[in-house]
Amino acid sequence: MYAFDFEQPKTIAEAVAALADDEAQPLSGGQTLIPTLKQRLAMPSKLVSLTAIPEMKGVCMNGNTLCIGGATPHAVVAAEASAYPALAALASNIGDPAVRNRGTIGGSIANNDPAACYPSAALASGATIVTNSREIAADDYFQGLFQTALEEGEIVTEVRFPVPQAANYQKFVQPASRFALVGVFVAKYADGVRVAVTGASNDGVFRWTEAEAALSANFSPSALDGLSVSADGMIGDLHGTPEYRAHLIGVMTKRAVAAAS
Amino acid sequence: MAKVTMTVNGRKVSGEVPGNRLLVEFLREDQRLTGTHVGCDTSQCGACVVHVNGKAVKSCTMMASEADGADITTIEGMAEADGTMHPIQQAFQDNHGLQCGFCTPGMVMSAAALLKDNPNPTEADVRHYLEGNICRCTGYHNIVKAILAAAGQDVSKIAAE
Structure with a gap:
């Protein structure tokens, strides 16, 4: 591994100060970033670890909102987010057990991998992404492939999920990586249903608004009959064509609705 | 360089490590506990799994500095002292x-x-x-x-x- 400096602040304020350096990069659980560094796809001269900051860890309820600290590992969400079972189930199927013990929700949301699980939960739940300086609605936060509303040096300190009446996440697993070939998160709230799709699009996570309208009127798998997603802009690779992924979106959405209702 | 101290298989160990030292390098090269293996080095194969504070972790994908103060168990810590296998x-x-x-x-x-x-x-x-x-x-x-x-x-x- 190439040489870099390593800092491990104990508070958010210290982390933000350490990240003011242009060459600094935040490191959360490291399950994506450390392999990336080894391949020299990124070569920051300073890493600022976010995993020793107590105020960024833990799961709690505030009214009907589930709050998860940015540096909370997936395994902790799986074990402690029982107030939002679909989210706990999603966390329990990310990667493998050892990855879940290190990888964090803030790291996943900040990286915004187009096949990551958490972005679909955040978008379908209308979550609020809390950073060291502001609160960002999920609809404004995810901005395309590995792109988010985060500014340089800004870190995700907490993610707040309004708990839905019913929800489910269905992941069609890419068998080698365990990422989603297509993943669909469906969440039903009093004011309507939201459907977010990960793994499928060249633009990263997105809402399937046609399905949302149909499901808001009739929350059952049959409400999706006749609806389809265009293959334009879908990812095509050796694991699946754009047409295959587009078709899977419909299938996984139906399964999610059937499991949630 | 930073000083790290951890308990490895019940024994307190410490060392000076550069910022880029991986936990697996600290265990294998500094502590000579070569039972923990490096297979893929990209957090996929699991040959490097150790327990950090009781949790399974891929030691090739964690910095040694992040394990400062932690309780680590490696494969060498599984058998009894008299050699009886776990x-x-x-x-x-x-x-x-x-x-x-x-x-x-x-x-x-x-x-x-x-x-x-x-x-x-x-x-x-x-x-x-x-x-x-x-x-x-x-x-x-x-x-x-x-x-x-x-x-x-x-x-x-x-x-x-």
């Missing part, structure tokens, strides 16, 4: 759960983490839990069988393959 290790031997043995340290450490959380797993539970541990010679059948045997289950009806 029940999981013994089950791997009894059930031919290894061939070349390269993946075995990670398999044993993952199995120990599984059985701690779920002392009586089904075959499906074991296979699901081992998603992050890759073996390239025996296949998984006898590894799964060994873990079920270590959990105290009767595996005599499971055919050897």
Whole structure:
């Protein structure tokens, strides 16, 4: 591994100060970033670890909102987010057990991998992404492939999920990586249903608004009959064509609705 | 350089490490605990799994500095001091759960983490839990069988393959 400096602040304020350096990069659980560094796809001269900051860890309820600290590992969400079972189930199927013990929700949301699980939960739940300086609605936060509303040096300190009446996440697993070939998160709230799709699009996570309208009127798998997603802009690779992924979106959405209702 | 101190297999150890030192490098090269293996070095194969504060972690994908103050168990910490193997290790031997043995340290450490959380797993539970541990010679059948045997289950009806 190439040489870099390593800092491990104990508070958010210290982390933000350490990240003011242009060459600094935040490191959360490291399950994506450390392999990336080894391949020299990124070569920051300073890493600022976010995993020793107590105020960024833990799961709690505030009214009907589930709050998860940015540096909370997936395994902790799986074990402690029982107030939002679909989210706990999603966390329990990310990667493998050892990855879940290190990888964090803030790291996943900040990286915004187009096949990551958490972005679909955040978008379908209308979550609020809390950073060291502001609160960002999920609809404004995810901005395309590995792109988010985060500014340089800004870190995700907490993610707040309004708990839905019913929800489910269905992941069609890419068998080698365990990422989603297509993943669909469906969440039903009093004011309507939201459907977010990960793994499928060249633009990263997105809402399937046609399905949302149909499901808001009739929350059952049959409400999706006749609806389809265009293959334009879908990812095509050796694991699946754009047409295959587009078709899977419909299938996984139906399964999610059937499991949630 | 930063000073790190951790408890490894019950023994307090410390060392000066540069910022880019991985936990697996600290264990293998500084502590000479070479039982923990590096297979893929990209957090996929699981040969480097150790326990950090009781949790299974891929030690090739964690910085040594992040383990400062932690309690670490490696494969060297599994057997008794007199050399008596841990029940999981013994089950791997009894059930031919290894061939070349390269993946075995990670398999044993993952199995120990599984059985701690779920002392009586089904075959499906074991296979699901081992998603992050890759073996390239025996296949998984006898590894799964060994873990079920270590959990105290009767595996005599499971055919050897």
